[in-house]
Amino acid sequence: MEYRELIACHECDALFRKPPRLRGLVARCSSCGAGMKGVRHAGLTLERVCAVTLAALITFLIAQAFPVLVLETNGLTSHATLVGAVQALWKGHMHIVAAMVFCTTMLFPSFELVALLYLLLPLRAGRVPRGFDAVLRLVQWVRPWGMTEVFMLGVLITIVKMVSLARVIPGTSLFAFGALTLMFCVIAAFDPCMLWEIRDEVANRGGAFIERTPRRARRNTVPAAVAPVARPAAAAVTARHAGLVACHCCGLVQSRSAHATDQHCVRCRSPLHERRPESLTRTFGLLLAAALLYIPANLLPIMHTSSLGGAEDDTILGGIAYFWRSGDWPLAAIVFVASVMVPMLKLAILTLQTVTAYRGSAWQPLERARLHRMVERIGRWSMLDVFVVSLTVALVHFGSLAQITAGPGALAFGSVVVLTMLASNEFDPRLIWDNVRRRPARAPTRP
Numbered sequence: 001m002e003y004r005e006l007i008a009c010h011e012c013d014a015l016f017r018k019p020p021r022l023r024g025l026v027a028r029c030s031s032c033g034a035g036m037k038g039v040r041h042a043g044l045t046l047e048r049v050c051a052v053t054l055a056a057l058i059t060f061l062i063a064q065a066f067p068v069l070v071l072e073t074n075g076l077t078s079h080a081t082l083v084g085a086v087q088a089l090w091k092g093h094m095h096i097v098a099a100m101v102f103c104t105t106m107l108f109p110s111f112e113l114v115a116l117l118y119l120l121l122p123l124r125a126g127r128v129p130r131g132f133d134a135v136l137r138l139v140q141w142v143r144p145w146g147m148t149e150v151f152m153l154g155v156l157i158t159i160v161k162m163v164s165l166a167r168v169i170p171g172t173s174l175f176a177f178g179a180l181t182l183m184f185c186v187i188a189a190f191d192p193c194m195l196w197e198i199r200d201e202v203a204n205r206g207g208a209f210i211e212r213t214p215r216r217a218r219r220n221t222v223p224a225a226v227a228p229v230a231r232p233a234a235a236a237v238t239a240r241h242a243g244l245v246a247c248h249c250c251g252l253v254q255s256r257s258a259h260a261t262d263q264h265c266v267r268c269r270s271p272l273h274e275r276r277p278e279s280l281t282r283t284f285g286l287l288l289a290a291a292l293l294y295i296p297a298n299l300l301p302i303m304h305t306s307s308l309g310g311a312e313d314d315t316i317l318g319g320i321a322y323f324w325r326s327g328d329w330p331l332a333a334i335v336f337v338a339s340v341m342v343p344m345l346k347l348a349i350l351t352l353q354t355v356t357a358y359r360g361s362a363w364q365p366l367e368r369a370r371l372h373r374m375v376e377r378i379g380r381w382s383m384l385d386v387f388v389v390s391l392t393v394a395l396v397h398f399g400s401l402a403q404i405t406a407g408p409g410a411l412a413f414g415s416v417v418v419l420t421m422l423a424s425n426e427f428d429p430r431l432i433w434d435n436v437r438r439r440p441a442r443a444p445t446r447p
């Protein structure tokens with residue numbers, strides 16, 4: 001049985017009455033403070049999302065057609081396009097790094113845009129497109145892996161890096177990527193989870209989907225159930241306590257089958273689990289692999305430069321020291337934070353989360369939940385160095401005069417970023433709160 005009027009927090013499993021459509025407000029769980037997924041937002045209508053997505057797709061195509069940067073030195077000119085960067089890595093036998101750059105900057109962002117248009121345009125016309133469930137599930141899966149904004153920062157760092165060596169001319173693509181980054185910020189504000197509910201409305205009504213904000217919702221937008229009040233977490237009613245389970249994918253709250261081990265969601269057909277199966281074991285395995293690869297990522301060279309003056313290898317720390325020595329302190333700080341601090345922080349925080357959850361600790365649950373959210377948000381920014389390497393490799397290929405190729409450190413570093421992102425995805429944050437709620441409430445002391 002399904003309960004469409006209920007919503008469960010995806011981070012702490014607390015159960016709420018679904019709030020009305022919001023305008024200019026974000027629904028947050030009053031127990032753990034996480035933003036609630038699947039709550040309809042009246043401010044970002046389907047028309048607006050369609051328009052921005054279409055504009056982003058056109059800008060994306062422009063960004064692929066023109067060079068990002070042009071390098072001029074001693075009468076020689078070199079262009080770097082995004083496709084050229086992937087090709088240069090592939091030719092330099094860095095196949096996995098080439099695949100990482102291709103997927104995060106081209107395949108996943110373009111898939112998200114095309115798939116969103118494929119879903120939104122028919123829904124606007126009052127029709128559910130074929131393969132809706134599979135396409136929307138894929139959109140939700142690829143979303144965290146699109147890294148256009150990180151690539152944009154990588155381009156800016158490459159410009160500063162190259163400007164001391166040669167004349168750098170920004171290409172048409174650079175401006176297109178700038179615009180694309182802003183458009184992706186708007187698209188990221190749209191929660192695709194709410195499309196499941198819109199799909200149901202369209203299927204039930206069989207007509208065009210017209211989005212209107214109810215007058216009552218405009219006047220009183222703060223929902224009673226999801227008011228931003230910190231309630232004691234132990235007192236919250238969870239889906240598990242109520243014998244219910246919320247779908248990981250579409251968020252639908254439904255009855256838990258006591259015997260079925262392979263229960264599937266009645267709406268999106270995704271496998272249903274109270275908690276992610278083997279979450280701690282998988283997180284720990286991925287974390288261990290990432291920690292082991294972090295050592296070669298810092299010791300091995302990420303770039304190899306060969307020129308008439310000789311050959312040179314650059315490690316990540318060497319690159320930061322170069323920026324520092326040449327007086328580019330802000331840049332040295334950005335690269336240090338993105339390439340050294342963020343991966344170390346991620347490894348430390350994920351280890352803390354896994355160990356405390358494994359030991360059944362009820363220590364500081366709110367702070368641990370905030371740390372988990374922070375890791376999910378900052379994880380992608382570590383790809384910065386991989387993008388800088390790929391652009392530099394594509395730009396500097398002047399034959400015997402000067403040639404830069406990617407080193408094995410880039411592969412190890414890229415793998416650390418991907419593995420820590422996977423580990424953070426595998427960790428089930430509800431385990432933090434299960435330990436808090438399992439503890440018996442303290443008996444009131446007699447006066």
Ligand SMILES: [Zn+2]
Binds near residue numbers: 011013014029031034
């Ligand atoms: Zn919560």
Ligand SMILES: [Zn+2]
Binds near residue numbers: 249268
């Ligand atoms: Zn579902």
